[in-house]
Amino acid sequence: MLYRQKSQSQISIMMKLKLCLCLVIINGISACGVTARMEPYKQTDSVIADGERVVILARKHHATHEAEVEFVDCISNALANGSEGLDVYSTTDFEDQLYPWFEPSLAPLSTNDLTVLLERPGVLDTVENTGVRFVVWLDGSTDRTASGGGISCAAGVGGAACMGLAWWEDDARYDATIWDLQELNSTGTIYADFLGRSVMPAIVIPIPLIARPQAQACQGLTEQLRDFLTSPFGYGAGPNLG
């Protein structure tokens, strides 16, 4: 009788532990994710035509941040790939061929500066030779905005185990400003803010549930840019971010 009660009590404790574990995992999974906000604004009806190219450049004049090289590469590659891929000019080649005019200290900050720049000897011809019509200026960065919790691990002769919960938030916030080198105006901007929350519960072993807001920002911004450059004024609601 006593054995039976004890056995039932152990089963009950095991059930409760399993339930707790399930709740922690469900909480962890539901806490992990990316919240996306995109605000596209197009003010002209310019679209990219056959034989015209686009180049992606990073704004580098800020002291505190600049769009990461890998993010610029991600946008360039993603925009060029796929069945609806655009003709994307190499960022490095563009900056080298127009050196020193797109270095951080000399790069045009407005379309008025761009107009002055294109009047300099040789600059307009070089731009025309590249075939680039649209310049996309990327400004922003991905930063860790918050983190907390903690995990403790211990190891002994019989093995090792961890217990606890750690979490962190990364914010991928970027502006893409699109300039039309043919019309010498700003075609519009796309603002993207992807906030990713990652969690790592540890019950014996740490289980990383990592959100990747920068990768999602790259995907979202690329789809928006493709629509932006291929559809005229009022080009639709934007991509499905999943």
Added chain:
Amino acid sequence: MQRERHHSVIKSVLFSLASGFLGSCASSVDIETDFPLPLIEPLPVRVGIIYDELFVRYEYFEEIPRQATWTIFLGDANQDLLDGLAQSMFLEAYPVESFPLTSTDFSRLDGVLQPELEKFEFDVPVGGNDEFVEVWMQYRLKLFDTDGDLVTDWPVSGYGKAELGNKEVALNRATVVAMREVGAAVSTRFGELPQVEYWIQERRDKNALPPEITVTN
């Protein structure tokens, strides 16, 4: 005898581990890149360039206590940068040895440029929230006329930063960004320095004079 041998083996192992550990804290970076030619109109003068040994074999060494030692080789990059700048900035540019100029150099050149790398500073974060390797460097460009008289002595600086990944790669990238900034400043602002503008105008006036007219003081 057996115990001595064991001691010797342990010492060797400890020495190897210590050497390996210390070796891993010493970083050496040879700055490598291809600098593009500036898209500018050349100044209407022919210059010689004096590359002194310190400039073309420039090495920066810094020991950061309890962190690492850094050796950065900038000599080749220095010469590549200045070669490209001189090629685009002037009608013609040749390396020359030193003053006084040979009679050939004296007749074919309008002036002589001597670059120096005056200061090099860098910061590689080892923790905290810093995400960038930063480099700041200051060059000094001295322009002489063919007699060796100083026309201008111009300090020009550049700043570069690069995302911290591999420290050596990031330092190379930040240094290249800083050098490109220096190149941008030199190629766009050197010709606008008042002393240089005046000197160029002087050379232009002198070359415009008919050969039979001699200028006397």
